[in-house]
Structure formats: structure tokens, C-alpha cells
Amino acid sequence: MPQPDLISDATVVESLLLFRQHAPLVHCITNDVVQTFTANVLLALNASPAMVVDVNEAAQFSALADALLINVGTITPERSQAMRAAIDAACQNGKPWTLDPVAVGVLSLRSEFCQQIVSQQPATIRGNGSEIMALTQQTGGGRGVDSLHGSDIALQAAQQLAQRSGAIVVVTGEIDYVTDGERTLVVPGGAALMTRVVGTGCALSAVVAGFAALPGDRLYHVASACRVMSCAGERAARQASGPGSFTPLFLDALWTLGAEGGI
Amino acid sequence: MPQPDLISDATVVESLLLFRQHAPLVHCITNDVVQTFTANVLLALNASPAMVVDVNEAAQFSALADALLINVGTITPERSQAMRAAIDAACQNGKPWTLDPVAVGVLSLRSEFCQQIVSQQPATIRGNGSEIMALTQQTGGGRGVDSLHGSDIALQAAQQLAQRSGAIVVVTGEIDYVTDGERTLVVPGGAALMTRVVGTGCALSAVVAGFAALPGDRLYHVASACRVMSCAGERAARQASGPGSFTPLFLDALWTLGAEGGI
Amino acid sequence: MPQPDLISDATVVESLLLFRQHAPLVHCITNDVVQTFTANVLLALNASPAMVVDVNEAAQFSALADALLINVGTITPERSQAMRAAIDAACQNGKPWTLDPVAVGVLSLRSEFCQQIVSQQPATIRGNGSEIMALTQQTGGGRGVDSLHGSDIALQAAQQLAQRSGAIVVVTGEIDYVTDGERTLVVPGGAALMTRVVGTGCALSAVVAGFAALPGDRLYHVASACRVMSCAGERAARQASGPGSFTPLFLDALWTLGAEGGI
Numbered sequence: 001m002p003q004p005d006l007i008s009d010a011t012v013v014e015s016l017l018l019f020r021q022h023a024p025l026v027h028c029i030t031n032d033v034v035q036t037f038t039a040n041v042l043l044a045l046n047a048s049p050a051m052v053v054d055v056n057e058a059a060q061f062s063a064l065a066d067a068l069l070i071n072v073g074t075i076t077p078e079r080s081q082a083m084r085a086a087i088d089a090a091c092q093n094g095k096p097w098t099l100d101p102v103a104v105g106v107l108s109l110r111s112e113f114c115q116q117i118v119s120q121q122p123a124t125i126r127g128n129g130s131e132i133m134a135l136t137q138q139t140g141g142g143r144g145v146d147s148l149h150g151s152d153i154a155l156q157a158a159q160q161l162a163q164r165s166g167a168i169v170v171v172t173g174e175i176d177y178v179t180d181g182e183r184t185l186v187v188p189g190g191a192a193l194m195t196r197v198v199g200t201g202c203a204l205s206a207v208v209a210g211f212a213a214l215p216g217d218r219l220y221h222v223a224s225a226c227r228v229m230s231c232a233g234e235r236a237a238r239q240a241s242g243p244g245s246f247t248p249l250f251l252d253a254l255w256t257l258g259a260e261g262g263i
Numbered sequence: 264m265p266q267p268d269l270i271s272d273a274t275v276v277e278s279l280l281l282f283r284q285h286a287p288l289v290h291c292i293t294n295d296v297v298q299t300f301t302a303n304v305l306l307a308l309n310a311s312p313a314m315v316v317d318v319n320e321a322a323q324f325s326a327l328a329d330a331l332l333i334n335v336g337t338i339t340p341e342r343s344q345a346m347r348a349a350i351d352a353a354c355q356n357g358k359p360w361t362l363d364p365v366a367v368g369v370l371s372l373r374s375e376f377c378q379q380i381v382s383q384q385p386a387t388i389r390g391n392g393s394e395i396m397a398l399t400q401q402t403g404g405g406r407g408v409d410s411l412h413g414s415d416i417a418l419q420a421a422q423q424l425a426q427r428s429g430a431i432v433v434v435t436g437e438i439d440y441v442t443d444g445e446r447t448l449v450v451p452g453g454a455a456l457m458t459r460v461v462g463t464g465c466a467l468s469a470v471v472a473g474f475a476a477l478p479g480d481r482l483y484h485v486a487s488a489c490r491v492m493s494c495a496g497e498r499a500a501r502q503a504s505g506p507g508s509f510t511p512l513f514l515d516a517l518w519t520l521g522a523e524g525g526i
Numbered sequence: 527m528p529q530p531d532l533i534s535d536a537t538v539v540e541s542l543l544l545f546r547q548h549a550p551l552v553h554c555i556t557n558d559v560v561q562t563f564t565a566n567v568l569l570a571l572n573a574s575p576a577m578v579v580d581v582n583e584a585a586q587f588s589a590l591a592d593a594l595l596i597n598v599g600t601i602t603p604e605r606s607q608a609m610r611a612a613i614d615a616a617c618q619n620g621k622p623w624t625l626d627p628v629a630v631g632v633l634s635l636r637s638e639f640c641q642q643i644v645s646q647q648p649a650t651i652r653g654n655g656s657e658i659m660a661l662t663q664q665t666g667g668g669r670g671v672d673s674l675h676g677s678d679i680a681l682q683a684a685q686q687l688a689q690r691s692g693a694i695v696v697v698t699g700e701i702d703y704v705t706d707g708e709r710t711l712v713v714p715g716g717a718a719l720m721t722r723v724v725g726t727g728c729a730l731s732a733v734v735a736g737f738a739a740l741p742g743d744r745l746y747h748v749a750s751a752c753r754v755m756s757c758a759g760e761r762a763a764r765q766a767s768g769p770g771s772f773t774p775l776f777l778d779a780l781w782t783l784g785a786e787g788g789i
Contacts, residue, residue: 032558032577033561033562033577035295035296036297036299036562039296039462040460040506043458043460044506049296049461051294051336051337052337052370053339054338054370054372057370057371057373060370060371061369073577074578075580076604106586106587106590107578107586108583109580109582196569196572198562198565198569198575199562240778241782242570242777242779242781242782243569243777244566244774244777244779244780245777247507248511251507252506252508253505253507254505255504255507256505295558298558298559299560299562299563299725302724302725303724303769303770306722306723307722307769313629314557315629316600316602317602317635319635320601320633320635320636323632323634511771511773511774512770512771514768514770514771515766515768515769516768516770517770518722518767518768518770519767519768
């Protein structure tokens with residue numbers, strides 16, 4: 001396996017400008033806790049979020065949207081049916097879908113569900129170290145929604161998962177790794193305060209879902225999505241007095257990022 | 264049809280002060296994405312929001328509340344039953360109810376549901392151009408939750424819908440129109456940033472629902488609700504650095520608006 | 527009944543530092559409107575929130591978590607089953623659970639549910655005056671989610687409820703009372719703006735749930751939780767221009783509170 005490469009600023013800016021221009025419509029079937037923040041993150045990046053959860057409507061909508069996000073954070077049997085219908089419609093219509101396997105390996109419904117749908121050709125999978133390891137090895141699992149494993153320890157699992165599923169796999173932590181099973185990119189940055197605001201990881205998955213719909217090399221687009229979020233996090237953290245002031249600063253940073261042609 | 268009239272500042276201030284004094288209890292059965300923001304908007308205007316979604320409790324609560332909001336953004340069959348029960352109770356108890364037909368015309372469950380309940384004498388209907396056109400003509404439909412039609416193009420549809428349903432119809436866009444089918448008011452203002460924060464339209468519908476419960480000419484109260492929101496949007500946009508800082512500024516503007524006797 | 531004692535600053539700081547150190551994992555089955563804010567409040571205090579709502583997963587997770595919060599604000603029959611399963615698992619595993627009986631006494635499903643589960647040995651119950659009176663006397667009830675009774679009027683009801691249920695009972699209002707049925711503590715402070723932001727009471731219940739899991743005298747820990755929140759509210763209100771700017775300031779205040787060894 002070749003050494004991971006660092007994603008370059010120029011690549012990130014190029015992907016970001018393309019994203020703003022395409023303004024993808026992202027269908028998010030995500031958990032109850034992060035819906036507002038997820039929508040606001042996508043809006044700040046000029047994308048269009050929409051959350052449609054009825055089983056029939058979810059299938060209709062995934063056929064129309066540019067990308068689909070499946071986040072199992074507050075899954076129920078009923079919601080899992082809507083997720084399946086949306087994934088089927090996305091696959092049939094050639095729309096990329098992204099999996100955020102929140103707390104997989106810890107709880108039964110989501111673990112079975114994620115193991116099943118991971119075979120339905122997700123375009124991307126985004127999780128923390130514990131989640132990616134649980135998804136690959138059917139062992140592990142975190143402390144609730146938090147990871148007990150660093151992203152570096154999970155890198156090999158991520159590469160295996162990418163090879164098995166055909167997805168770009170993102171394992172996030174202090175450093176993020178983005179891999180297609182052959183090539184691996186390293187995304188630096190971020191800020192500790194991001195872990196003290198609910199939904200930063202879930203919103204990243206929604207952004208990843210949108211970037212996965214861009215034309216071009218998906219590996220680089222997905223890594224760019226990670227860097228956009230970590231860069232906005234750094235900027236916000238520099239000015240924030242705590243997790244409360246962080247959130248508006250973070251959304252403002254996403255809004256302005258790349259405006260000067262750099263990040 | 265007479266020329267639309269501009270709503271006057273004096274009318275808006277009068278309605279706003281009456282609203283703060285009455286502090287209506289607004290029962291919101293709304294979509295999952297905007298519940299917190301909707302509640303905070305109502306609270307900033309001194310109203311009392313409450314979200315009650317069990318089918319039996321929703322009926323009980325609509326009989327007690329001053330106004331009801333029905334927003335179909337994340338409708339499910341189960342939620343639609345609670346909505347029907349709440350509408351029935353509101354009608355039986357003489358409480359005004361407001362419809363926000365999010366993405367009607369695009370998706371099937373909500374489209375059928377909206378076409379049915381629109382005959383149950385809503386006090387007000389608030390939608391964007393595509394939604395109002397879809398509701399009237401059973402054609403059209405937007406791009407997800409976004410409108411493809413300006414409010415001016417939809418004005419005639421709004422007037423027809425008002426005549427058919429007996430509701431005050433609000434069609435929002437760069438300019439808002441408020442019509443009872445005979446008289447039409449124009450509401451200027453607002454800010455582009457409002458489209459980059461999730462729930463500003465949905466929250467407007469909740470505010471419209473509350474203003475529709477005030478004694479007096481409902482047409483003017485509803486237009487005042489629109490102007491209160493567009494005015495707060497302008498103030499917030501003047502100070503905001505992006506959609507993140509916009510939100511707290513917007514709620515603060517709602518809180519202080521009208522305090523000096525003007526807007 | 528002895529006179530209520532004022533909670534001391536030294537006790538509050540001690541509990542707060544213990545809380546940050548233990549960083550409890552709090553399983554919140556709470557209402558749809560306040561999930562994000564509740565999670566962010568817990569995160570700002572260094573705790574780990576998680577919302578798991580499927581009936582089987584909720585039972586699994588309550589066995590793992592340090593504490594459980596049950597908030598009935600947007601209860602449905604399905605959600606009530608998950609709540610029962612989670613309470614059973616918490617009791618079997620010796621984990622403390624906290625009840626927030628939102629609008630009990632006003633609506634039927636939640637009223638029956640709360641009357642039943644109150645016999646399952648909650649560690650703490652947190653409500654406003656109307657809720658605590660409704661829970662005790664099966665009369666009363668507020669205006670929607672708002673209280674019509676001050677906390678002082680409800681103090682006797684709180685003491686009776688504590689004796690009957692074995693819980694520490696918190697009745698909040700302009701002054702908060704915390705009682706185990708024998709001893710009663712008084713918690714001063716807070717700010718009027720806290721009533722203009724949705725979820726401050728619900729988030730307090732989540733914080734109470736977490737503090738109830740600390741080793742030591744639960745009565746003092748729970749009163750400390752109330753004082754932490756009222757103190758952060760005072761600090762935020764001093765700087766806020768309205769309810770919009772209040773929220774980030776409040777979370778920042780929770781984040782920094784106690785850093786200088788005092789509050």
C-alpha cells in the first residue's frame with residue numbers, strides 16, 4: 001500500500017468552487033438530533049438539503065435528488081424501511097449514496113442494518129475509528145457515539161472496507177483518512193471544540209454525500225469535503241469563546257471559505 | 264382585481280403589539296428539521312409554541328390552543344393522522360389553522376394530503392410560488408423544497424386558491440403577496456441570507472398561524488406577520504457575517520422589533 | 527419540615543468538577559424540539575449525550591449508559607414503549623433515571639404514562655409547579671407547556687412526591703426547590719430570557735439526569751445541577767441582546783463555568 005498523500009489546498013479550493021456551482025440537492029435521512037445543523041451546513045455551502053422520511057416519498061425523492069445520505073443515529077424499524085427504499089431508488093437512478101454508521105457495533109438494529117446495506121454499493125462511508133472497525137471486522141464498537149479507536153488504528157480496516165464495498169471510506173479523528181482501498185489521502189486540521197458541538201461528524205457526512213455527486217475523481221472530492229469542514233472548524237475555533245459561539249462562526253466560515261481563492 | 268396595496272408600517276406595528284399582548288399559544292405540527300427554530304421564533308415574539316404529535320393528544324391540544332400550524336415537510340402516514348385529528352378539533356372549536364404545504368406537487372403522500380385538507384377551511388395557507396401553483400392547478404412543483412416560480416407568477420393562483428378555500432393565501436418570494444381572493448397586500452423586504460438558514464419559511468408559517476388568531480381584519484394581520492419577519496431579516500442581514508451569525512441576530516431583532524413604536 | 531437551605535457555591539463547584547471528571551454518558555429519550563440543544567448543553571459540560579429510540583436499542587443502551595432521561599414532551603405510543611424498555615433496563619442495571627413530565631395533567635397519553643412510570647423508582651423528577659402538582663394530586667395542569675403555578679406553591683406537592691416515589695424532586699420556577707421529602711434545598715438565580723429560549727427546562731432535566739449519576743449525596747448534586755444552569759443563564763443574560771444571542775452565550779458560560787474555582 002503506498003504512503004498516504006496530503007490533500008493539497010489547490011485541490012480543496014477547486015472541489016469547493018465546483019460544489020458551490022453545482023449546488024447539489026442532498027436528500028438526508030439522518031438522525032433526529034442533527035437535522036437542523038446538517039441542513040444549515042449544506043445551505044452555508046450553497047447546497048440544497050431536504051429531509052423526506054415517508055417510505056414512498058423517500059424513494060420518489062432519492063430518484064430526484066443529486067445525492068443521498070443515510071445516517072442511522074436514531075434508527076427505528078420504520079425509518080430503516082424508508083432508508084432501504086431510498087437506497088434502492090438512488091441505486092436505480094445512478095445517484096451516489098453515503099452511509100454514516102453511527103454507533104454501529106454497539107447496538108443491534110443498526111448493526112444488522114448497516115451490515116446489510118453496505119453491500120448495496122455505497123459511494124462513500126464516513127465513520128470514526130470504532131465505527132469503521134466494527135463495520136469491517138464485526139468487532140469493536142465505541143462508547144455510545146464516541147470512538148474508542150484513533151483513525152490511524154482504523155486505517156487498515158478502512159482500506160479493507162473500501163475494497164470490499166467499492167466505496168470511498170472516510171475514517172475521521174484527529175487526522176482524517178480517505179481511501180478507495182488503493183490510494184489514501186490524509187486530511188489534517190480541525191479543532192477540539194468540534195467534538196463539543198453535536199452533529200459536526202454527521203454534518204460532515206452530509207457534505208461528503210454532496211461532494212460525492214460532483215464530476216471528477218471522487219477520492220479527491222471527498223477528501224476536499226473533509227478539509228473544507230476541518231478548515232472551517234479551525235477558523236471558528238480561533239475566534240470562539242466556547243462551543244456556543246463556535247457554531248455561528250463555523251457556519252459563517254463555511255459561507256466565506258474559498259472566497260479569496262484560497263483556504 | 265384591484266391593484267395590490269403595500270402594507271403600512273403603522274399597521275404592522277399595531278398588529279405586532281397586539282400579538283405580543285395576546286401571546287397566542289400556537290400548536291405546531293411541523294417538520295422535524297425546523298422545530299427548534301420555529302419554537303424560538305415564536306418565543307422571541309412572546310408567543311407560546313407547543314408541539315404535540317400523538318393523535319389523541321394532538322386533538323386535545325388543538326382544542327386548547329389559540330392556533331394550529333400544519334407543515335407537511337416530513338410527513339408520514341402516522342403523522343398525517345395526528346394532523347387530521349388536530350385540524351378536526353381546531354375546526355370544531357373555532358380555532359384558526361394554517362397550512363404550510365412544503366414541496367406539495369413533488370411528492371405523493373403530501374400532495375394527496377394537502378389536496379384533501381385544503382377543503383377543511385384553513386384560515387391561512389403559506390407557500391412559495393411553486394407550492395401555491397401546485398396546490399391550485401395540480402401541476403408544477405419545485406426542486407425539492409425550493410421554488411422554481413417567483414411569487415409574482417403565482418399571484419393569480421394564490422387569488423384563485425383564496426377564493427376556492429376561503430383562506431388568506433400568502434405566496435412568498437422576493438416579494439410576498441397576501442390575498443383573500445379580493446384584496447391583495449404586498450409585503451416588501453427580507454434578505455437573501457434568509458434562504459441560507461433552514462426554517463425561515465416554515466417559521467414564518469408558524470408566525471402567520473399565530474397572527475391569524477388575533478381579533479380584527481385577518482388579511483392585515485397576516486401581512487403584518489410577513490413584514491415582521493422580513494423586517495427582522497433585513498436587520499439581521501445588515502449585521503451578519505454569514506448564515507451562522509444571522510440566526511441569533513434574527514431572533515434578537517424579533518425580540519426588539521417595535522419597541523420604539525416603529526419598525 | 528425543616529426550613530429549606532440555600533445551596534452553597536462551594537458545593538456547586540465541587541459537584542461541577544466531579545461531573546466534568548466523570549463525563550457521564552447520558553441516554554436521552556426526549557422530545558423532538560429540544561434534542562439538539564439538550565445534546566449541546568451536555569457536551570458543553572463535558573458529558574456525552576446519546577439519543578437512542580428504537581425499543582430494543584433503547585434497552586441495550588440504557589444498560590450501558592451512566593444515566594437515563596425520559597422527557598414526554600412529544601410522546602407517542604411507540605416512543606412510550608421505548609421509554610418503558612429503557613427504564614426497565616436502567617433499573618435492572620442500577621442506572622439512575624430522571625423524569626421530565628412535560629405538560630402532564632393537560633394531555634391524556636402522557637398523564638397516564640407518567641402516573642405509571644413514577645412508581646418505577648426514578649432517581650429524580652424535574653418539572654415546573656403545574657407539572658409537579660399534577661403528578662402528585664392528579665389535578666392542576668398548565669397552559670400548554672407553561673406553568674400556571676409558582677414553584678413555592680408546588681413545594682409541598684414536591685415533598686409529597688419525593689416521599690411517595692423515593693425520587694429527588696426538583697420544582698423549577700423563579701426559585702428552584704430540590705427535595706428528597708425530608709431535606710429541601712433552595713436554588714436561586716436564573717434569568718427571564720431563559721423562558722424565551724426553547725429547551726432550557728428540558729436541558730436542565732438532562733443535566734440533572736447526569737448529576738444524579740455522580741457518587742455522593744444526590745440531593746446536593748441535583749441542586750448543583752440546577753445552580754450550574756441558573757448561573758450560566760445569569761451570565762449569558764448579562765451580555766445578551768435578546769434570546770438569539772443568549773443561546774451561544776449560555777453554552778459558552780457552561781463551558782467555562784467553574785474554571786476559576788468559583789461560580
